[in-house]
Amino acid sequence: MIWTGVTKARGAARFLETRRLLTLVLAGALVWSLTGVDWGGGIVHTGGGNAFKEFLTALFPPELSPGFLKLAIAASWQTLVHAVAGITLALAIGLALGVVASGSLGHLGRSRLAIAVAARFLLAIMRSIHELVWAVLFVTAFGLSSLAVVLAIAIPYAGILGRIYSELLNDVPDGPLDGLRSSGASPAKVLVYGRIPLALTDMIGYSFYRFECAIRAAAIMSFVGIRGLGYEIQLSLNDLLFSEVWTLLLFLVGLVLLVDYWSTRVRRSLGS
Amino acid sequence: MTAAASIIEGRGLAKSYGAITALSSLDLTVGRGERVALVGPSGSGKTTLLYILAGLIPLDHGQLVLRSKPVADLRPGKELSEIVGLVQQQLDLVPQLPVIQNVLAGRLGQWGLLRSLASMFSAHERGEVVEALSRLGIADKIDERTSQLSGGEQQRVAIARLMLQAPRIILADEPVSSLDPARAEEILRLLTEVAADSDRTIIASLHAPELIRKYFSRVIGLREGKFQFDIPVQELTTQRLDALYDLDRRHQS
Ligand SMILES: Nc1ncnc2c1ncn2[C@@H]1O[C@H](COP(=O)(O)OP(=O)(O)O)[C@@H](O)[C@H]1O
Ligand SMILES: [Mg+2]
Numbered sequence: 001m002i003w004t005g006v007t008k009a010r011g012a013a014r015f016l017e018t019r020r021l022l023t024l025v026l027a028g029a030l031v032w033s034l035t036g037v038d039w040g041g042g043i044v045h046t047g048g049g050n051a052f053k054e055f056l057t058a059l060f061p062p063e064l065s066p067g068f069l070k071l072a073i074a075a076s077w078q079t080l081v082h083a084v085a086g087i088t089l090a091l092a093i094g095l096a097l098g099v100v101a102s103g104s105l106g107h108l109g110r111s112r113l114a115i116a117v118a119a120r121f122l123l124a125i126m127r128s129i130h131e132l133v134w135a136v137l138f139v140t141a142f143g144l145s146s147l148a149v150v151l152a153i154a155i156p157y158a159g160i161l162g163r164i165y166s167e168l169l170n171d172v173p174d175g176p177l178d179g180l181r182s183s184g185a186s187p188a189k190v191l192v193y194g195r196i197p198l199a200l201t202d203m204i205g206y207s208f209y210r211f212e213c214a215i216r217a218a219a220i221m222s223f224v225g226i227r228g229l230g231y232e233i234q235l236s237l238n239d240l241l242f243s244e245v246w247t248l249l250l251f252l253v254g255l256v257l258l259v260d261y262w263s264t265r266v267r268r269s270l271g272s
Numbered sequence: 273m274t275a276a277a278s279i280i281e282g283r284g285l286a287k288s289y290g291a292i293t294a295l296s297s298l299d300l301t302v303g304r305g306e307r308v309a310l311v312g313p314s315g316s317g318k319t320t321l322l323y324i325l326a327g328l329i330p331l332d333h334g335q336l337v338l339r340s341k342p343v344a345d346l347r348p349g350k351e352l353s354e355i356v357g358l359v360q361q362q363l364d365l366v367p368q369l370p371v372i373q374n375v376l377a378g379r380l381g382q383w384g385l386l387r388s389l390a391s392m393f394s395a396h397e398r399g400e401v402v403e404a405l406s407r408l409g410i411a412d413k414i415d416e417r418t419s420q421l422s423g424g425e426q427q428r429v430a431i432a433r434l435m436l437q438a439p440r441i442i443l444a445d446e447p448v449s450s451l452d453p454a455r456a457e458e459i460l461r462l463l464t465e466v467a468a469d470s471d472r473t474i475i476a477s478l479h480a481p482e483l484i485r486k487y488f489s490r491v492i493g494l495r496e497g498k499f500q501f502d503i504p505v506q507e508l509t510t511q512r513l514d515a516l517y518d519l520d521r522r523h524q525s
Contacts, residue, residue: 179364179430182326183437184353184381189388193377197368270368 058242068244071232076251079228082146082218083255086153087211093158097123098165104195106187120166127159131217135224149221153214164206165199172198201270208263215255229255277303279441279473280325284334287320287497294320296497297334302473304440307464309484309505310477312494313517318477321494322443325475326358339440353381357439359430359447359463367419371410374418374429375401378436397436404432408462424455431462442467444476448483456480460487481513 099105101119106112135152142148169191177194185193196203222230229252236244280302287295294317302308310318323329324336327343336343338355346352357378358364365374372395379397380388387396395401398414405411408428413421418429427447434442444463448456460478464487467474478484484491484505491508493500493516500516 175360175364176366178323178328179358179360179433180366180377180380181328182353182356182358182364182443183378183433184349185377185388186349186380186385188385189380189383192389192392193369193373193380194366197366200368 055242055245059246061243062246062250063241063243064247068247072229072247072251075227075229075232075248076255079215079218079230079252080255082149082153082221082226082228083211083214085146085150086218087157087207087214089150089154090157090161090210090214091207093154094161094165096162097158098162099169099191101162102166102169104169104187104191119162123159123162123166125159126155127157127163129156131156132220132223135221135226139224139226144225146226148224149218149226152221153217157210157214157217161207161210165203168199168202168206169195201267204270205263205267208259208266211263212256212259215252215259219252279304279339281337281340282325282334283336285321285324285331285336286333287317287324287329288332293497295324298497298499300492300499302441302475304473305468305471306473306490307467307488308473308475308490308492309488310475310492310494311479311484311513311516312477312500315496316494317497318494319445320497322358322445322475322477325441326356326443327352328358350381353437353439355439356441356443357434357437359427359434359442359444361446361450365418365426365429365433367417369418370415371405371418371421371429372398372401372414375404375432375436378433378438381437400436401432404435405429407435408432423450424459427451427455427459428462431459431466435466440472442472442474442476444474444478446477446479448478448480453480457483457486464488481508481510484508 097119101116101123103112103116131152134155135148138148138151142151172195176198177190180190180194219228219230219233221228222232222234225231229248233245233248236242236248278301280300282298282300285295285298285300286293298321310321312318320329324331325338327338327346327348338346343352346355366377373392376391376395376397379391383391383396390396401414402411405414405428408431410421410425410428410432413425413429418426421429430447442463447463448459451459460476460483463476464474466472476488485508488505490503491505492502493512495516501512503512
C-alpha cells in the first residue's frame with residue numbers, strides 16, 4: 001500500500017515535469033518556426049503596396065457601363081442558377097440520408113442500426129471531400145458542364161446537411177413524441193408529425209446558411225474553368241481591371257445579401 | 273365475473289432503471305368505466321405506471337392484459353391506440369403545428385401512412401375536429417399555431433386529440449398540475465365527461481384531494497413503486513394522504 005503510494009506520487013511528479021518540458025519544447029518550436037517565415041521582400045510582393053492602393057481606389061467608381069453591367073448580371077445569374085440547383089439537390093439527398101442516419105425511422109434493430117451507420121459513413125465521405133475536388137472529378141467525367149458544378153456542390157453539401165439534419169431530428173424533446181406514440185403513430189408518422197415540425201425552424205435556418213455558402217462555392221468554380229462570377233473576376237484580375245473586379249464583387253455580395261433577406265423573411269413567417 | 277368486467281389486469285408489474293426500482297411487482301385490476309386517481313409524491317412511480325399501461329415502455333417482469341389481450345400481443349398503432357390513450361402535462365403537443373394538426377394526431381393510429389402524410393398538407397376530417405373543439409369551447413382556435421395558446425387551452429387541445437383517438441382507457445399524467453385551481457377543475461370536468469361518454473375508463477395522476485373526491489371513484493396511493501392503499505374515494509382521509517406524502521419527506525431527510 002505504502003509503496004504504491006510513493007511510486008504514484010513520484011510518477012505524478014515525473015508526469016508534471018514531462019508536461020512542463022513538453023510545453024517548453026512546443027513553445028520553442030513555435031518561436032523558431034516564426035523565424036522560418038521570410039518576413040522580408042519575399043512574402044510581400046515588392047510594389048504590392050502600390051498595387052493594393054490601386055485596387056482600393058478602383059472602387060471609386062466601380063465599372064458601371066451598361067455593357068459590363070449586362071455581363072455582370074449574366075454571370076451572377078449563372079452562379080445563382082448553379083448554387084440553387086446544387087443546394088436543391090443537396091437538400092433532397094441530405095434530407096433522405098439524414099433521416100436514415102438519424103435512425104428515427106424505427107426502433108434500432110440490428111439491420112436498421114447497420115443501415116443508419118452506413119448512411120452516416122456515406123455522409124462522412126461526401127462531406128470530407130472539398131467541393132473543388134469533386135468539381136475536378138466531375139469536370140473530368142462530364143466536361144465543363146453545369147451538371148459538373150451542380151453535382152460538385154450537391155454532394156459535399158448533402159453530406160453536411162444530412163449530418164446536421166440527423167442531429168436536429170434526434171435532438172427534439174421526448175414529450176411531444178411520446179404524445180404521438182400514445183396516439184398510435186408509427187415511427188414514420190412520428191417523424192412527419194413530430195420530429196420534422198419540431199426541428200423545422202433550425203433545419204431551415206441552417207439550410208439557408210448553407211445556401212449562402214453554395215453561392216460562394218458556385219462562384220469559385222472558376223478555378224476548374226466553369227463560368228460565372230468567379231470566372232469573370234479572374235478574367236478582370238488578369239487584365240488588372242480592378243474597377244470591373246469591384247463591380248463583380250458587389251454583385252456577389254448582393255447575391256448573398258439577397259439570400260440573407262429571404263432567409264429572414266421565411267423564418268419570420270415561421271414565427272420562430 | 274371480474275375478468276369479464278375488468279379492462280386492465282396487471283400481475284406483478286415491475287420496472288427498474290438500473291439500481292432504481294420504479295415499480296416493484298404491482299397487481300392492478302381496473303374495471304370498465306372506473307375513474308381511478310393515482311396519488312403519490314414525485315418519484316413514486318406514477319408516470320412509469322401510466323407509461324407502462326399506455327404500452328410506451330416495456331415491462332421488466334409481470335403480465336399486463338388489456339381488454340383480455342396480453343399487451344405484448346396488441347399491435348402497436350391501430351390496435352393499441354383503440355384501447356389506450358395518454359394525456360400528459362401540455363408538453364405532449366407539437367407547439368409549431370396548428371391546433372388542427374395536433375388534434376388530428378389522435379387519428380394517426382387509425383390512418384395509413386399515405387393518408388397521414390396527405391393530411392399534413394390538407395387536413396382531413398376537419399368537421400370532427402371542429403366538433404371536438406366546440407365541445408371544449410375553443411373552436412375558434414382551430415387554425416392557430418399551438419404555441420400561441422394558453423396552458424389551459426393547450427390542455428383542451430390534448431383532450432380534443434384524445435376525443436378523436438377515442439380509446440377505451442384514458443390515461444392522464446398530472447393533467448392539471450400546471451394550471452390554476454379554477455382551470456384545473458374545468459379541465460378535469462371535461463376529461464371525466466369525455467370518459468363518461470361511452471363508459472370509458474380513466475386513470476389520472478393528480479395531487480388535489482378536493483378534485484379527487486369530486487371526480488374520481490377510486491384512489492390508489494403510490495410510494496417508492498409500491499401501492500400504499502387502494503380504496504374507494506369515500507375512504508380517502510387527510511391522514512392517509514398526509515402519511516403518504518409525509519413518509520416520503522421523512523425518508524428523504
Ligand atoms: N428514464 C428514466 N431513467 C432513469 N430513472 C428513471 C427514468 N424514469 C423514471 N425514473 C426513476 O423512476 C422513479 C419513478 O419515477 P416516475 O415514474 O417519473 O415518478 P412520478 O411520476 O411519480 O414522479 C424515480 O426514482 C425516477 O427517478
Ligand atoms: Mg411523473
